[in-house]
């Protein structure tokens with residue numbers, strides 16, 4: 001049943017139909033824009049467009065209209081600050097969705113039992129560095145000690161209640177956190193977290209070929225090699241193989257001359273991002289360019305189904321099919337989800353940010 005639902009969009013995605021019959025299998029729902037931090041890598045460091053919670057009834061209406069197989073309860077905000085976040089999760093799980101979100105980890109101790117009882121499938125703990133000082137400096141003053149204590153609280157609640165989410169570290173690789181990639185594996189191992197997903201930082205100047213253009217490729221090679229060895233010996237799962245493949249693929253080519261990853265991005269067929277005000281974006285990367293990529297607002301410009309099959313999405317899919325992107329975020333995309341990447345994710349337990357739960 002689950003597999004059949006997940007596969008429902010494949011024919012449209014593979015044929016690049018501009019107005020697909022099937023709805024997306026993945027929903028990214030921004031249920032809150034409240035946050036108690038301002039991380040240096042986040043768009044909130046540049047601007048904060050208001051802080052609101054999506055009412056529970058609206059969140060439920062979006063979930064019911066889309067019927068996702070995977071739900072990421074995330075946007076530019078801290079998911080655990082929404083007073084009814086677990087009611088949203090329970091509703092989605094009741095409809096057969098697998099739910100995940102990325103979170104700071106600051107509120108784990110206070111909400112550990114709630115997290116484990118909610119039905120959440122995957123809890124992604126965001127790291128912007130792995131040494132206490134870097135962690136705090138880049139992540140809006142967060143304390144690594146508080147987050148590690150929170151992880152222990154969730155693990156304890158999970159053992160006591162006999163249920164709870166898988167835990168994963170989501171590590172944002174920026175110029176300032178690159179050297180601590182191996183340390184992230186050590187921290188995960190010491191905290192009993194079985195997996196680390198390394199995500200290249202979205203930066204305003206854009207990236208080329210999946211690797212931040214300003215990363216020193218030799219340094220990147222060295223840290224990935226060291227971290228891979230640590231992960232293998234420590235039994236920590238990661239997506240470092242994928243980083244290694246990208247490094248091998250681009251070799252020593254200068255950033256501006258690197259070819260884009262081969263293949264067409266499938267995201268405009270598989271996934272949709274619903275902002276807190278009901279506006280639709282093709283993908284979560286667009287939240288880092290707040291004035292670009294909006295494809296209409298549910299309830300204002302039409303129903304979800306009308307917009308999903310309407311001219312805005314159709315034009316974007318046509319561009320993706322033709323290999324020409326008008327959106328700068330797509331032109332400089334760090335992680336287009338191509339068929340090769342999606343297939344790799346299916347075969348691998350550490351899936352990319354958007355397909356998990």
Ligand SMILES: C[S@@+](CC[C@H](N)C(=O)[O-])C[C@H]1O[C@@H](n2cnc3c(N)ncnc32)[C@H](O)[C@@H]1O
Nearest residue numbers: 041042075076077078102103104126170201202
């Ligand atoms: C915008 S946050 C929202 C969830 C929550 N507030 C948090 O920080 O975990 C979603 C994810 O984006 C990551 N992130 C922050 N800045 C980023 C950047 N420049 N590039 C890529 N991901 C980034 C965060 O670490 C987090 O894992």
Ligand code: SF4
Nearest residue numbers: 035037038039042077
């Ligand atoms: S990355 Fe998350 S915690 Fe940091 S400012 Fe952005 S929304 Fe808040």
Ligand code: SF4
Nearest residue numbers: 265283285330333336
């Ligand atoms: S190309 Fe990148 S930014 Fe554009 S839709 Fe695909 S994943 Fe998102």
